[in-house]
Amino acid sequence: xxQTYILVTIAIVLATLLMRCANDDFQETSGICPVVIDSNPxxxxxxxxxxxxxxVTFNEVMNxxxxxxxxxxxxxxxxxxxxxxTNGATATFIPAQNLIPxxxxxxxxxxxxxDPRGNALQEDYLFSFSTGAILRPLVLATSPxxxxxxxxxxxxxxxxxxxxxxxxxxxxxxxxxxQGTTTISGMVTYSGNSAYFTPNANLIGNxxxxxxxxxxxxxxxxVSLASNYVWNFTTGAIVAPRVILTDPFSxxxxxxxxxxxxxxFDMAMDPATITTASxxxxQGTxxxxxxxxxxxxxxxxxxNNPLLANAIFTATITxxxxxxxxxxxxxxYMWTFTTINNSIAxxxxxxxxxxxxxxxxxxxxxxxxxxxxxxxxxxxxxxxxTGFHDATAIYTETPxxxxxxxxxxxxxxxxxxxxxxxxxxxxxxxxANAAYLSISPAxxxxxxxxxxxxLGGLTLAPGIYKSNSGTFTIANGNLTLDAQGDPNAVWIxxxxxxxxxxxxxxTGAKSVILIxxxxxxxxxxxxxxxxxxxxxxxxxxxxxxxxxSGVTFSTAGNAVQTVLNGRAxxxxxxxxxxxxxxxxxx
Numbered sequence: 001x002x003q004t005y006i007l008v009t010i011a012i013v014l015a016t017l018l019m020r021c022a023n024d025d026f027q028e029t030s031g032i033c034p035v036v037i038d039s040n041p042x043x044x045x046x047x048x049x050x051x052x053x054x055x056v057t058f059n060e061v062m063n064x065x066x067x068x069x070x071x072x073x074x075x076x077x078x079x080x081x082x083x084x085x086t087n088g089a090t091a092t093f094i095p096a097q098n099l100i101p102x103x104x105x106x107x108x109x110x111x112x113x114x115d116p117r118g119n120a121l122q123e124d125y126l127f128s129f130s131t132g133a134i135l136r137p138l139v140l141a142t143s144p145x146x147x148x149x150x151x152x153x154x155x156x157x158x159x160x161x162x163x164x165x166x167x168x169x170x171x172x173x174x175x176x177x178x179q180g181t182t183t184i185s186g187m188v189t190y191s192g193n194s195a196y197f198t199p200n201a202n203l204i205g206n207x208x209x210x211x212x213x214x215x216x217x218x219x220x221x222x223v224s225l226a227s228n229y230v231w232n233f234t235t236g237a238i239v240a241p242r243v244i245l246t247d248p249f250s251x252x253x254x255x256x257x258x259x260x261x262x263x264x265f266d267m268a269m270d271p272a273t274i275t276t277a278s279x280x281x282x283q284g285t286x287x288x289x290x291x292x293x294x295x296x297x298x299x300x301x302x303x304n305n306p307l308l309a310n311a312i313f314t315a316t317i318t319x320x321x322x323x324x325x326x327x328x329x330x331x332x333y334m335w336t337f338t339t340i341n342n343s344i345a346x347x348x349x350x351x352x353x354x355x356x357x358x359x360x361x362x363x364x365x366x367x368x369x370x371x372x373x374x375x376x377x378x379x380x381x382x383x384x385x386t387g388f389h390d391a392t393a394i395y396t397e398t399p400x401x402x403x404x405x406x407x408x409x410x411x412x413x414x415x416x417x418x419x420x421x422x423x424x425x426x427x428x429x430x431x432a433n434a435a436y437l438s439i440s441p442a443x444x445x446x447x448x449x450x451x452x453x454x455l456g457g458l459t460l461a462p463g464i465y466k467s468n469s470g471t472f473t474i475a476n477g478n479l480t481l482d483a484q485g486d487p488n489a490v491w492i493x494x495x496x497x498x499x500x501x502x503x504x505x506x507t508g509a510k511s512v513i514l515i516x517x518x519x520x521x522x523x524x525x526x527x528x529x530x531x532x533x534x535x536x537x538x539x540x541x542x543x544x545x546x547x548x549s550g551v552t553f554s555t556a557g558n559a560v561q562t563v564l565n566g567r568a569x570x571x572x573x574x575x576x577x578x579x580x581x582x583x584x585x586x
Contacts, residue, residue, distance in 0.1 A: 139159050146232065363575045379422065457479075508534075534553065541562075
């Protein structure tokens with residue numbers, strides 16, 4: 001009985017498998033029959049796009065030769081033409097033309113559709129869908145607007161639609177720009193419901209242009225504009241930019257050799273056109289190397305190096321420079337200026353012969369090898385000159401503090417100070433103070449700080465140098481002053497507070513070196529407080545130091561000689577030196 005049951009069960013299963021395609025003709029291979037499991041549009045869909053591609057998906061791969069116009073039929077009453085293709089289990093019908101609005105379509109897949117084994121649909125598959133009302137795209141807005149005037153010459157023309165468009169239909173064939181009958185060449189792009197026409201060149205001033213969006217432009221459903229959209233606009237008059245201000249101004253003299261040259265325009269410029277090609281600086285036929293920047297209507301030319309002193313320079317803004325609408329200067333703009341005459345050094349007046357001046361506080365020497373090749377003075381009493389002698393008198397010298405002054409010593413009484421020597425000292429102080437003020441930042445502005453307060457290791461051309469931090473140091477090496485062959489070249493160094501030369505230690509002394517004709521008489525130091533020169537002893541300092549609050553050379557106990565080729569003139573405090581040689585320039 002058990003064996004009989006098993007045999008009966010097997011027979012039933014085999015019979016079921018053989019009957020699954022019972023309606024197939026007897027030439028087909030039995031198996032699972034094809035079935036439509038999906039469609040697009042779905043059955044009873046509404047508002048179907050007019051450019052809809054119709055697809056049906058089977059439960060298995062189909063025989064492409066059986067999917068054709070006889071087995072895949074689309075009707076709106078009558079069968080419509082289209083292209084049919086099959087890809088695996090999906091059959092596609094592409095209508096030859098857009099579907100008709102507000103129309104119901106039926107789709108029939110007949111039993112002639114078979115799989116590769118010859119198994120056919122067991123019954124026709126039917127579904128229907130309806131198209132919606134036609135929604136044509138419209139141009140909602142344009143820029144420029146219709147009949148707009150005064151349009152800029154570098155205008156990008158754009159049109160905004162009321163719905164997304166098919167980007168491939170928005171191109172130079174469907175979006176055109178003309179001036180009369182002349183077609184303007186350009187590039188068309190599409191983004192975010194807007195089309196943009198960018199002319200290849202600036203438009204012409206005071207001219208009417210016609211822009212057109214044709215019916216070739218279609219929305220995503222393949223629906224085109226109802227008619228061409230056409231609008232006109234007129235460009236504005238050509239307004240060329242002008243240079244309205246320069247610094248230095250035209251024919252200015254006494255310009256700092258570290259000057260940054262600027263030109264101000266009367267309108268916004270295109271920064272890409274403000275370069276070393278359009279903004280140049282020359283000294284005669286020699287081009288000056290530098291960098292050019294543009295910000296806030298102002299173009300700036302920064303020379304790479306200080307300019308030559310007492311020379312004429314020509315700055316030029318060429319017509320390569322254009323405003324933001326692409327209009328260039330009508331003509332090149334040129335102006336000249338003359339740099340400062342570095343042969344005009346500060347006038348020291350009656351202070352010039354003095355190698356040291358101790359204000360109203362005196363001068364002190366603490367060594368046996370101090371020599372002043374010149375004179376010294378103070379408005380203080382003679383007793384505040386210590387450790388010195390001249391040809392006529394000794395001022396508080398001891399065997400350990402001997403300083404030889406080859407010129408004269410001028411002080412207030414008592415003897416050897418006299419009323420006459422006090423008058424000499426007083427006049428020298430007045431003249432030193434006047435010179436101090438004449439080289440101040442207020443009197444000589446425009447100084448630069450190439451080493452951020454550190455002058456050591458630099459080589460500097462003649463000019464004005466001002467510490468931004470308020471102090472100058474010469475610590476990282478020697479300072480070299482290059483006259484560039486001009487024996488009249490002048491250097492002015494300005495520091496609101498202190499000046500420190502050298503560092504601690506036996507090898508800490510630093511020097512100022514003169515090259516290519518530079519002279520110590522043409523170097524000046526404006527010091528707002530105190531100058532300390534080579535506290536470790538040694539080194540050679542150069543120039544006239546005009547300090548408000550004192551000058552100190554070396555430190556007590558140092559035997560090595562410290563040299564100043566110049567002057568140490570303090571206005572309100574003493575000058576102190578240890579084994580120091582001062583050579584007053586002639």
